[in-house]
Amino acid sequence: MADDSGAERCDAARNRALLLDAAALLVAERGADAVTMDAVAAQAGVGKGTVFRRFGSRSGLMHALLDHTESELQQAYLHGPPPLGPGADPIERLVAYGRARLAMVEVQGDVLRAVESSPELRFGGPARQVSLVHVRTLLRDAGTPGDLPLLAQSLLAPLEASLVLHQVRDLHMPIDRIADAWEDLVRRITAR
Amino acid sequence: MADDSGAERCDAARNRALLLDAAALLVAERGADAVTMDAVAAQAGVGKGTVFRRFGSRSGLMHALLDHTESELQQAYLHGPPPLGPGADPIERLVAYGRARLAMVEVQGDVLRAVESSPELRFGGPARQVSLVHVRTLLRDAGTPGDLPLLAQSLLAPLEASLVLHQVRDLHMPIDRIADAWEDLVRRITAR
Incomplete structure (x- = not known):
């Protein structure tokens, strides 16, 4: 850790963000199946080895992509200003949570x-655990x-994205x- | 239609049920990915052409499999005895519907x-439409x-099977x- 210079750590973080942006773009343009390690490398203009070193596997990449997408919302409801963050009435926080998640789905x-x-990520990922604990805590506090x-x-x-996207795109709600x-x-x- | 004898129609129905049972067995034993036209033909001991003639495509087969699985429940809530069927208080019918669907998921x-x-079948299939109309009608009647x-x-x-199976199998509820x-x-x- 001592010889990991600030500049190197900064490069690594930038590299990681670049690869995740490339993966997100692939999902948006061509669907989840298009997110292969090869395609992400090509999209980001780096070698395939870089993608493997960074994420280990396609599953690791998808995990990281979810964390990337969820982390802003988590910051807001755990540490941000009310009504989403701490300080507001728990029911108002819960309502704000649902609205914020739906805005993110949009x-x-x-x-x-x-x-x-991915069944494993749908129910097993850390993002879902954090959301469940948050909602349960607000219900208890209320x-x-x-x-x-x-x-x-x-x-x-x-609030699941697949259902909400169906309601918005297919049912025009x-x-x-x-x-x-x-x-x-x-x-x-x-x-x- | 006139020269389609009763025996022929009966054979066709038996054949169809045989193929759907084979497909359901494949899903249960080896997962959804194992349900190919080839595998269903082999499991049922018929030629692949028979499976194609009956269902047209893998998507058609999966549609038929869902109908097969849902039809008993539909019969019960549309035409069966109360509290699931007509005649009971709408809220009691709704409660009975949820319990019957969960028993089916089990x-x-x-x-x-x-x-x-399959995103298309998850939200677009006729079984889902019938369920939605039923629940909406009971809410209105209540x-x-x-x-x-x-x-x-x-x-x-x-009540979605993926969520319920996660709760039962992973969370041991x-x-x-x-x-x-x-x-x-x-x-x-x-x-x-």
């Missing part, structure tokens, strides 16, 4: 859907009774309508 | 999950206010607990 939906198409682990899963299910319906769901579930 | 989960892994098309989608999302939590969700959403 922009990054294809990346999220690509990740959901004094909501019931089976909170399952209630949290039921509240996250309608505006994202605001989806967000209003989710808020309504939360308010009914948490009503005293 | 038995036929691998077939249902295989179908859900006098539930709100955006019923989206509320129906939010209630079906936690008993199916009865999942059913109780879904009933609780329905009662909160429909509370006056």
